[in-house]
Amino acid sequence: MTDMESMRRKLKERRETLISRTDRIQRDLRKLPDSDSQERVTELENDEVLERLDDVERGELARVNHVLERLEAGKYETCERCGEAIDPRRREAVLDTSYCINCA
Numbered sequence: 245m246t247d248m249e250s251m252r253r254k255l256k257e258r259r260e261t262l263i264s265r266t267d268r269i270q271r272d273l274r275k276l277p278d279s280d281s282q283e284r285v286t287e288l289e290n291d292e293v294l295e296r297l298d299d300v301e302r303g304e305l306a307r308v309n310h311v312l313e314r315l316e317a318g319k320y321e322t323c324e325r326c327g328e329a330i331d332p333r334r335r336e337a338v339l340d341t342s343y344c345i346n347c348a
Contacts (some may be wrong), residue, residue, distance in 0.1 A: 247332065248315065248320065251315065251320065251335065251339070252312070252315055254339055255308055255311060255312050255315070255339055255340075256312070258304075258308055258339060258340075259305065259308045259309065259312070262301050262302075262304055262305040262308065263305065265297075265301050266298055266301050266302055266305065269294050269297060269298045269301065270298070272294055273291060273294055273295065273298070304340060307340035307342075308339070308340045310340075310342065311339070311340050311341070311342060314342060320335070321335070323342070323343050323344035323346075323347050324342040324343055324347075325343055325344075325347040326344065326346070326347050328344050328346075329344070330343070330344045331344065331345065
């Protein structure tokens with residue numbers, strides 16, 4: 245398996261994980277509230293945490309999708325900002341990067 249095939253597989257696996265997580269978060273957020281007012285306060289606090297997690301997960305999902313598009317276009321190995329090569333160790337460490345270490 246080539247380096248690009250391996251990265252494509254890892255990115256697609258990460259995308260599936262993120263989609264699964266955001267789906268679970270959305271299901272939890274759609275649950276009917278508890279009628280107990282004290283329990284409802286806790287649920288509202290939990291919902292705030294879930295909404296923030298959802299934002300973070302969706303942001304990562306957008307970056308993963310963007311990098312997959314760059315990979316398909318043959319641009320995954322170059323920095324989106326300066327056009328220089330992205331160190332393979334950086335791509336391995338930060339799958340959803342589009343930038344070299346200097347531009348990050």
